[in-house]
Amino acid sequence: MKKYICAIIFMAIQLVSAQEDTKTNWSGSRPDGHAPISIMGDHTHGKGEFMFSYRYMYMNMEDLNRGSENVAFSNALRPNDVYMVTPTSMPMQMHMLGMMYAPTDKITLMAMVNYLLQEMDHLTAMNGTFTTESSGFGDTKIAALYKFFNNKRQQLHGQIGISIPTDSIDEEDVTPASSPSEVILPYPMQIGSGTWDTEIAITYLKQWSEFSFGAQARTTLRIGENGNEYRLGNKYSFNTWTAFMANNWLSFSGRIELGAVDKINGINxxxxxxxxxxxxxxxxxxxxxxxxLGFNLYAFKGSLKDLRLGFEAAMPLFQNMNGIQLRNKETITLGLQYAL
Known part of the structure; x- marks a missing residue:
């Protein structure tokens, strides 16, 4: 994580020194004034401004990876391995409501709640199939963003926040082995972490007349153990994106993300x-x-002024997993943002 932060700060310094000397600030009042809709905490607001947002995310996982190699389901089951059951797919939907408010020009406060719906299809060693489901409100996130500078069409801001365990880690469902009783579901089917987590990020933004660039390093650090005697792995990610402003109301974006997730610590x-x-x-x-790849639509005038619609479709380029796990597939994010 430290090397990501150092890289962004170095890049920011280089770009500051390389660009023309202009007093124009980085602006959110253009279609590429916000990052791709999948990026959180990408922008700040001026004193007294509010923003409300809604995001819908669909993520799908199918097939299996052992390490970075795709393997057959039979590879995970007895007699080839020790397991009696393997998942075959896991679609997940998430609805996210967010609010931002800036009490000063330097500080923007942010809060987010989400609701998850997920299911997992399974295959048994005896060629049986079944599906489990879980749904509910996830962790509540609150954060503060601090603007270090905004000049020469560039901005650098940091974020620190906490994730409050308002979720469930005791989701249950019926399986063929437990029928008609319900049993606790495995780790991926739980709604949240069950721990108080710290979230830290730093974001750099740069605009030109028709193009913009952004980079963000982010980490989620899990604290302690939850009530079921385990802790989810820490998360680390580095996102970089560019956007092209087609006109005053439309921009297109491309994004690359590198990331890592630590192993689960402890055992339920x-x-x-x-x-x-x-x-x-x-x-x-x-x-x-x-x-x-995505786009932003922005209402720059009229009765819907400052309403923004964002869309992004993402696919994995590479995934190297510990042990054997479901492969990540497509992720679709759609969102509305309205500033006051």
Whole structure:
């Protein structure tokens, strides 16, 4: 994480010295004034401004990776491995509501709540199939963004926040082995972390007359153990994006993300790690690279002024997983943002 932050700061210094001397500030009042809709905490606001947002995200996982190689489902099941059950797919939907408010020109406050719906299809060693489901409100996130500078069409701001465990880590459903009773679901099917987590980010932005550039380093650090005696892995990501402003109301963007997730620490005593691969903490954590393409629509005048619609579709470029896990597939993000 430290090397990512140093890289962004160095890049910011280089770009500051390389650009023309202009007093024009970086502006959010253009279609590329916000990052691709999948990026959180990408911008700040002026004193007294509010922004409300809604995002919908669909993420799909299918097939299996052992390390970075795609493997057959039979590779994860007895007699080829120790497991009795493997997941085959896991679609997830998330609805996110957010609000930002700037009490000063330097500080912007942010809060976000989300609601998740997810299901997982399974295959057993006896060629049986079944599906489990879970849904509910996830962790609540609050943060403060601090603007270090905004001049010469550039901005650098930092973010520090906490994730409050308002989620459930005791989601249950019926499986063929437990029927008709419900049993606790494995780690990926739980709604949140169950721990108080720290989120830190730093973001650099640069605009030209028709193009813009952004980079963000972000980390989520888990603290302690949850009530089920485990802790999800820390997350680290570095996003960089460019956008082209087609006109006053439309921009197109491309994004690259590099990231890593640590293994789960600890074990839920109610889960049998030999029953299904998602109950074995050895099958957690990964490194990855993703690419996304999207657009922003921006109402720059009229009764809908400052309403923004964002869309992005992302696909994995690379994923190297600990143990054996579902492969990440497509991620679709659609959102509305309205500033006052």
């Amino acid at each position: 005593p109610d889960l049998n790690p030999m029953m299904i691969i998602t109950a074995d903490t050895a099958n957690s954590g990964m490194t990855y690279a993703n690419a996304g």
